[in-house]
C-alpha cells in the first residue's frame with residue numbers, strides 16, 4: 215500500500231501537497247505534460263503563435279482561449295489515438311493582449327476594444343477538434359488530422375428542434391429563425407454515446423449590450439437571464455450583439471450545441487429541445503431501455519437541475535440513426551424534497567401551469583423561457599448547479615453545486631446559508647434507472663475546510679488537510695465507476711490552496727474521502743477532467759492561469775501583462791501565460807489512480 219491509502223478506498227496514489235505556487239503539480243509517479251496551449255497550431259498550415267501580433271485569421275487556425283470542457287473520442291476504439299474536443303469558454307483580455315492595461319491612481323482598467331481585438335476574441339471562443347496520438351508514451355497533436363477543426367463565435371450553425379424557426383428566433387440577418395452564427399461561453403459539455411461533441415452555452419448574457427425597444431416582449435425573459443450583461447464590446451462592431459438593433463438575438467444563445475466531429479464541414483446544431491438557460495454541461499448515458507439521458511445544470515444562484523430523456527432509443531450499430539435523437543424528448547426539472555426524494559417535473563406545453571394564459575403558446579415558448587417555466591413548476595432553487603455526471607451502471611448521478619453566498623434560507627438539498635464552499639449531491643434514480651422520473655438523493659459531501667467547525671464540511675475523517683476542497687465544478691466518472699472532481703475558486707485567501715483534481719470515494723467505508731491528485735498554477739481553475747476508457751491518460755484543462763482575483767496584491771498583479779504571478783506553462787518573458795490542456799499519465803504506463 216502506498217503512503218496514506220485509506221481503508222476501503224478505490225484509489226491508491228500518494229496525495230499531492232495542497233498549496234499555492236506558479237506551477238502545476240501531479241501526484242508522485244505521474245507525469246503531467248502540456249499538450250495544447252492557447253495559440254498552438256492545430257493545422258499544419260497554421261501560423262506560429264505571435265502574441266504581440268495576434269490576428270483573427272491566425273487565431274482561427276490555432277487553439278482557442280480558456281479551455282474548459284475536454285472530451286476524448288477514440289478513433290478505431292484505440293486508447294492511444296483519438297479526437298480531443300475542447301471548449302474555449304471565454305477570453306481574458308488583460309492576459310491576452312499586451313499594453314491594454316491602464317492604471318490611473320491605482321485603479322486598473324482595460325483599454326476600450328478595437329474591432330480587430332473583438333474579432334480575435336470571437337475567434338478565440340468556441341471549440342477545437344484536434345486529432346491526437348500517443349507516440350512513445352507521450353501524446354501529441356496530429357496537425358494533418360482530417361477532422362481537425364476550429365469552431366468560433368462566427369461559425370454558422372443550424373437551430374434545430376421545437377424552437378427552430380419560431381418568430382422569437384428570427385432576426386434581420388436570419389428571417390428564417392434557423393441559422394445563427396457561432397456559439398459562445400461554452401463551459402462544460404459532453405460526448406454522446408454516438409460520438410458527437412456537445413458544447414453547452416453558459417453565460418451568454420455577458421456578450422450583449424444596448425437596450426431593447428420599449429415594451430418589447432422579451433423584456434422579462436431577458437431580465438430573468440441577465441441580458442444585457444455588457445461584459446464584452448462585441449456589440450459595438452457586430453449589430454447582432456446590440457439589443458437595440460437585433461432584439462431577438464439573445465434567444466439564439468443559451469442552448470446545447472451538437473457537433474458531428476466526423477465531418478469537419480458539418481453544420482453544428484443548436485438542440486433547442488434541451489432548453490435555454492446557462493447550460494454548464496450535458497453529460498449523458500444510455501438508460502436500460504435504450505433511451506439516452508442528459509443531465510443539465512443551470513449555473514446561477516437559485517437556478518435548477520434538469521435532465522433530458524430522448525424519445526427515441528440509441529442504436530449502437532447505426533451511428534446515422536442517432537444523429538437527430540436530441541430533437542425529440544422530454545426536458546425535466548428537479549424538485550428535491552425534504553424527505554430525501556427527488557421528482558423530475560416535465561416541462562411540456564399545455565401541462566400544469568405551462569399554458570397559453572401564462573405566455574406559453576407552444577413548446578418553443580417553454581424552451582425559450584425554460585427558467586420561467588421551471589419557476590412555475592416550483593422546482594428547487596439550488597446553489598449554482600454545475601457539471602452533473604450520470605453513472606448508468608448504478609443509476610446514480612453526481613451533482614456539483616459550486617457555491618451560493620447569497621443563500622439566506624436553507625433547504626434540505628441546499629443545507630447551508632451563505633454557502634461559500636459548495637456541496638455534492640448524489641441522486642439515486644428509482645430502480646437504478648437513469649430515465650426514471652423519481653428517485654432519492656443524499657448529500658455526498660459538504661465542501662470546505664473540515665478543521666473549521668463553522669464551515670460545516672462533511673468530508674470523511676480520513677480526508678487529509680490536503681484532501682479537502684471547496685467549490686466543486688466539473689467531474690468525471692472513470693470506467694471503474696470512480697468519481698473525480700475538479701474545482702473553481704480555491705485560492706490563497708479562500709482556502710489556502712489552488713484549484714485541482716480530487717479523487718472522491720463514493721462507496722463503502724471510504725465514502726466521502728477526498729484526495730488531491732493534481733493542482734494548478736496560481737489564478738487558474740481546473741476544468742474538463744477526462745479519463746480515457748482504459749484510465750491510462752487523464753486529460754485536464756487549466757483555465758485562466760494568473761487570473762489572480764482578489765489575491766493579486768499578495769501574489770502579483772493579475773492584470774499586468776508584464777508583471778504576472780505566473781508565466782505558466784512556458785515561463786518565457788516573451789510569452790503570455792497560456793491556458794492549456796494537460797495530459798496526465800503514469801510513469802512507466804498503467805492505470806491512473
Ligand code: FEO
Pocket residue numbers: 303401402416494513600687
Ligand atoms: Fe463556466 Fe459554471 O462554470
Ligand code: CA
Pocket residue numbers: 401402494600687688702
Ligand atoms: Ca464550469
Ligand code: CA
Pocket residue numbers: 402495497601602603688689690743
Ligand atoms: Ca464532466
Ligand code: CA
Pocket residue numbers: 600616687702
Ligand atoms: Ca464555475
